[in-house]
Amino acid sequence: MSLTRRLFGGTALAALALSGSMAAAQDDPVRIALVVKALGIGFFEAAAEGAEQAAEDLGNVEIIYTGPTDTTAEGQIEVINSLIAQQVDAIAVSANDTDALVPTLKRAMDRGITVISWDSGVAAEGRELHLNPSSNSLIGNMIIKLAADELPDGGQVALLSATTTSTNQNTWIDEMNKVMGNYPGIEVVATVYGDDLADKSYREAQGLMQSYPDLDAIIAPTSVGIVAAARAVEDAGKIGEVNVTGLGLPSEMAGAIESGASKSFAIWNPIDLGYSAAYLAHQLATDQAEAGPGATIPMGRMGSLTLDENSEGAMADPFVYDASNIDDFKDIF
Amino acid sequence: MSDLSTRHIPDRLESPARRLLKSWEVLLLAVAVSIFIANSFASPYFLNAWNLSDATFNFTEKAMIAFAMALLIISGEIDLSVASIIALASTAMGAAAQFDVSAATLVLIGLGTGVICGAFNGFLVTGLGLPSIVVTIGTMSLFRGISYIVLGDQAYRGYPAEFAFFGQGYVFWVISFELVLFAALAVIYGILLHKTDFGRAVYAIGNNPTGALFSGIKVARVKFILFVLTGLMSGVAAICLTSRLGSTRPSIAFAWELEVVTMVVLGGVSILGGSGTIPGVVIAAFVMGLVTFGLGLLNVPGIVMSIFIGALLIGVIALPRLVDMARR
Numbered sequence: 001m002s003l004t005r006r007l008f009g010g011t012a013l014a015a016l017a018l019s020g021s022m023a024a025a026q027d028d029p030v031r032i033a034l035v036v037k038a039l040g041i042g043f044f045e046a047a048a049e050g051a052e053q054a055a056e057d058l059g060n061v062e063i064i065y066t067g068p069t070d071t072t073a074e075g076q077i078e079v080i081n082s083l084i085a086q087q088v089d090a091i092a093v094s095a096n097d098t099d100a101l102v103p104t105l106k107r108a109m110d111r112g113i114t115v116i117s118w119d120s121g122v123a124a125e126g127r128e129l130h131l132n133p134s135s136n137s138l139i140g141n142m143i144i145k146l147a148a149d150e151l152p153d154g155g156q157v158a159l160l161s162a163t164t165t166s167t168n169q170n171t172w173i174d175e176m177n178k179v180m181g182n183y184p185g186i187e188v189v190a191t192v193y194g195d196d197l198a199d200k201s202y203r204e205a206q207g208l209m210q211s212y213p214d215l216d217a218i219i220a221p222t223s224v225g226i227v228a229a230a231r232a233v234e235d236a237g238k239i240g241e242v243n244v245t246g247l248g249l250p251s252e253m254a255g256a257i258e259s260g261a262s263k264s265f266a267i268w269n270p271i272d273l274g275y276s277a278a279y280l281a282h283q284l285a286t287d288q289a290e291a292g293p294g295a296t297i298p299m300g301r302m303g304s305l306t307l308d309e310n311s312e313g314a315m316a317d318p319f320v321y322d323a324s325n326i327d328d329f330k331d332i333f
Numbered sequence: 334m335s336d337l338s339t340r341h342i343p344d345r346l347e348s349p350a351r352r353l354l355k356s357w358e359v360l361l362l363a364v365a366v367s368i369f370i371a372n373s374f375a376s377p378y379f380l381n382a383w384n385l386s387d388a389t390f391n392f393t394e395k396a397m398i399a400f401a402m403a404l405l406i407i408s409g410e411i412d413l414s415v416a417s418i419i420a421l422a423s424t425a426m427g428a429a430a431q432f433d434v435s436a437a438t439l440v441l442i443g444l445g446t447g448v449i450c451g452a453f454n455g456f457l458v459t460g461l462g463l464p465s466i467v468v469t470i471g472t473m474s475l476f477r478g479i480s481y482i483v484l485g486d487q488a489y490r491g492y493p494a495e496f497a498f499f500g501q502g503y504v505f506w507v508i509s510f511e512l513v514l515f516a517a518l519a520v521i522y523g524i525l526l527h528k529t530d531f532g533r534a535v536y537a538i539g540n541n542p543t544g545a546l547f548s549g550i551k552v553a554r555v556k557f558i559l560f561v562l563t564g565l566m567s568g569v570a571a572i573c574l575t576s577r578l579g580s581t582r583p584s585i586a587f588a589w590e591l592e593v594v595t596m597v598v599l600g601g602v603s604i605l606g607g608s609g610t611i612p613g614v615v616i617a618a619f620v621m622g623l624v625t626f627g628l629g630l631l632n633v634p635g636i637v638m639s640i641f642i643g644a645l646l647i648g649v650i651a652l653p654r655l656v657d658m659a660r661r
Contacts, residue, residue: 082629
């Protein structure tokens with residue numbers, strides 16, 4: 001066994017050297033691996049579509065869309081090991097574990113592979129930059145803007161959040177309160193908590209409509225709450241009077257948009273996210289840009305990404321979904 | 334082995350199908366070699382010392398458990414809680430690591446947790462006489478459930494730097510610590526099963542537990558020891574995996590029990606007990622490692638890989654039966 005392996009090893013080295021010199025002679029495509037949490041998830045399939053669009057824009061780029069079968073760090077490590085072995089030019093990963101991927105990704109970087117994380121991040125030492133779909137301040141502004149845009153003459157709005165201790169929701173609401181001055185005439189009359197449970201959120205939304213008969217909008221910055229609130233509005237026959245908006249998933253909100261209970265809502269656009277991730281990876285892998293605190297890196301049709309002190313950046317405002325585009329997205333995620 | 338005065342219990346029963354199985358390891362080795370050659374043609378990146386070294390991590394940890402599992406299955410029992418024992422042992426080590434304990438202490442905690450879990454399974458099966466498949470389906474949920482209660486959506490990290498050696502260290506050039514441990518354990522379990530009285534007893538129990546009992550073999554005690562060994566090996570795997578990942582989440586090693594059992598059965602161990610060898614399991618480990626790595630290099634999606642492994646397993650089990658039928 002050891003002899004055969006040595007023999008094979010010898011030929012292999014020769015073959016590798018040969019293929020290496022051949023590769024240098026040709027103009028090989030830049031190979032970018034888009035590693036997702038698990039295959040078969042609509043959100044990531046859409047991101048892969050976006051990455052392919054970036055490849056078209058950039059030209060001479062090959063996208064390798066891959067990931068494990070279930071959302072484990074071990075599975076992603078196996079996938080990344082095989083990508084390192086293939087000497088891809090860049091790895092853009094949405095991580096199942098912030099820390100567990102770091103040793104493997106460090107090894108990838110040691111071997112000259114560009115590594116970035118997107119959507120779900122990797123600890124700073126395991127990547128060159130992290131692409132957030134949006135930022136807390138952009139989300140905070142978006143949720144109130146969605147409600148205010150439907151209320152040109154001002155009005156009463158109420159918040160239906162997740163739990164009192166939900167870090168994400170609390171941060172977004174804080175950010176929203178900071179920009180309230182830009183929306184004169186809009187009054188937040190109450191904040192209630194549905195604990196991200198469908199039935200409790202539904203009852204809380206009912207309670208809001210009873211307590212505030214003149215309520216114009218319910219803002220639910222949670223995908224559970226927004227669906228429950230829309231159903232409560234439908235059941236109360238208040239479509240057209242109370243507009244439900246916030247953050248939700250197109251697949252779950254398609255009915256509410258159709259019935260009119262919700263005029264519009266927002267969430268990040270996975271296609272744009274995959275596009276930006278691939279574009280950024282290409283910029284770094286081809287040395288057209290360098291990641292680091294304060295750096296600004298172009299990402300094609302999505303503008304450019306500015307990195308903060310942790311080399312993280314926010315892609316864009318959350319994407320707005322309404323009657324005009326919901327059909328294109330409801331089957332995706 | 335042939336001129337012992339004690340009663341000889343054969344490793345395998347001599348039926349036509351079993352006779353084919355006799356060359357099982359040879360057949361499997363041929364499969365391994367052909368996969369190796371096919372891979373070297375399919376991908377230019379396959380034959381590279383570092384790449385092959387990286388690929389061994391795909392199977393070393395699972396194979397360590399598979400050795401103990403092989404003995405357990407030969408004795409007619411099974412342990413489906415091994416992956417959950419990894420989760421619990423890793424959680425215990427992670428909790429301890431928060432108190433700045435040494436790497437050696439962490440190792441002891443990992444091994445200790447494995448032994449306790451194995452002993453618990455062993456007690457339920459041999460002490461209370463419950464069927465092992467039911468017991469270990471239960472403890473599969475129980476052990477991982479504890480990890481979920483402790484950790485929720487959080488993770489333990491902050492393991493001491495020297496703890497990283499077990500899963501990330503190299504003994505010599507591309508030879509990782511895990512690979513050396515895998516080889517050493519293969520030898521130890523090979524000797525235990527094929528060269529000791531204990532190994533004879535394991536075969537005897539698997540072939541005929543009642544007969545073994547009347548031959549003076551302490552059936553319950555042997556089975557209890559096998560459960561403890563399986564727990565211990567899960568603890569060893571937990572140490573390697575935790576060290577390799579550098580963090581613990583409750584979903585760690587999810588669904589590994591099926592891959593471990595697949596490896597054992599692919600290695601020629603009869604799922605009904607009574608026959609099988611450690612060399613077979615070793616080759617099966619390499620076969621599974623080579624298949625996953627080779628397909629990974631071609632960017633074959635994981636789900637297709639699972640289908641491939643499943644087909645391989647069914648094919649390998651069906652083959653002796655089909656040959657048997659063809660001869661009639």
